[in-house]
Amino acid sequence: MRYNFDETVNRLQTASVKWDGVEKHFGDKEILPLWVADMDFKAPDPVIEAMKKRAEHGVFGYTIRTEAYYQAIIDWFEKRHHWSIEKDWILHCPGVVTALSLLVQTYTEPGDKVLIQPPVYHPFSYVIERNDREVLNNPLKLEDGQYKMDFDDLRRKLDEHQVKLFILCNPHNPGGRVWSKEELKELGDICLEYGVLIISDEIHCDLVYAGHTHTPMMTLSEELTQHTIVCTAPSKTFNLAGLQAANIIIPSSKLRSAFRKTLAAQFIELTNTFGAVATEAAYKYGEEWLEQCLEYLQGNVDFLIHFIEERLPQLNVMKPEGTYLVWIDCRALGLSFKELEKFTRQQAKVAFNEGYIFGVEGEGFTRINVACSRSILEEGLHRLEKAIQELEMNR
Incomplete structure (x- = not known):
């Protein structure tokens, strides 16, 4: 079917942060x-119809994540990004920013330094500072009208400071860069050399324009697969942010076990009913x-x-x-x-x-x-x- 994106949808009086706020x-x-x-x-439309059908059932009790839910995620990333994900790697969180905060809590201690690449999505610094960790900046370079990573500065910072964690934004918000495979490989190799765990926020991974290709950080090598955590969600791709459903991909059983304990301690392991329905429908039919x-x-x-x-x-x-x-x-x-x-x-x-x-x-x-x-x-x-x-x- 053909969708009409020229339609101006009135979002006022819908409790929209963007409009009513x-x-x-x-x-x-x-x-x-x-x-x-x-x-x-x-x-x-298939997402809206799936949610209508679920609403008509009328009972909204505690909700599990079904085999079909997991398979929809696995199939989507295999087809769109040639990235093979195993079911056991997938952990649920209400949102990517929530996940980032809990990941910082899980893998660092108060006072530890966490590295980011400004200018970058502002909650990165919030989840570091509000958890009593210290932001360490590896600023991007503006060259020929686009941002590039400063690998020389990155090495200097890692030489001078004890860093446990690095938060990457790929694709980059706000600059819109879709980092190349070569850039990501060099970044990943440096982090491996210094023993720095990578958290890759890939929430915009499906929103890539012709001529560019998103490279999931985990597809670069087996070593990086075991040393990286990827944050994903259907929220940006299909405009589902209000449904509070994100999926955090952690192949390392040791890292996954640690994060699972954090989730359990916060009592946020359960899934929003409509978030689960929308996620499955979006990845299957969107x-x-x-x-x-x-x-x-x-x-x-x-x-x-x-x-x-x-x-x-x-x-x-x-x-x-x-x-x-x-x-x-x-x-x-x-x-x-x-x-x-x-x-x-x-x-x-x-x-x-x-x-x-x-x-x-x-x-x-x-x-x-x-x-x-x-x-x-x-x-x-x-x-x-x-x-x-x-x-x-x-x-």
Whole structure:
């Protein structure tokens, strides 16, 4: 069937963080939300139908994860990513960020250093600091309009500091890089050399554009398979974030046993009924929807790039290789990062995720969520254009 991604779905009064949370978060209900990383698109029809059928049953007791649930996950990753996962490797968690926090608790002690690569998804630093661990930064390098890993700095940091854990973002949020097999292999080999456990957040792995290929960290070698934990979820792929279902892949029996104990201690091993139903249906029947979604997202990315190149040459777009998030360099506007935040909210009246929350390396940048109807994206860009024109006229 053909899905209509141009449809503008009214998400107001649905308890949406992205839409209903605007007034509370920004203090102005007229602000257009292009921030929180969920889509404005309806989930695939087979997912909606499966949830309706389950709702009609009317009994919502404690829910187990069935053989069909596990097989749907295994089949999806084998088909889409040529990655063979065994059932025993799969552990459930309500969300990837929850998993990251519990993984930090499981494999490190208070005061330990955990390495990340800013600018990067801001909860990475939160789950480290709020668990009384210390963030160690290996900043990405901005070269020729895209981010690259700084392996020389990585080696220096690992030489100088005792590091137990490294959290990788692949595909990268906010920069949209889909790390190459060669980059990941070099990174993995360095971590193996220094005995650093890798947690790879691969939640955006299915959202990759033509010409690029996602490489699961575990597919690079058997040694890395045993030294890596991968966090996955259907939430970004199929717009199911509110159903709180993530799957954490841990091949090492020793590492898996340790994390299972943490999950048991937190009493979060049970599955949300609708999360389980939606996960299975999405992985079984959602591929047609995903392919059309990717086509539409690519169109939105192309539209944004063309708009900015033609009408807002003060800005520079980092063309994403994956995700539905676009990283924009706004430094030529001559605003401090706090002034930029105030400008986009009060003058442009558009909610973006301001770059500084991803680390000091993100100051002067902003992140735009393009997973919306093109008409909404166009409205947001027009608002930004008008505000920039007024800014320059008043200088």
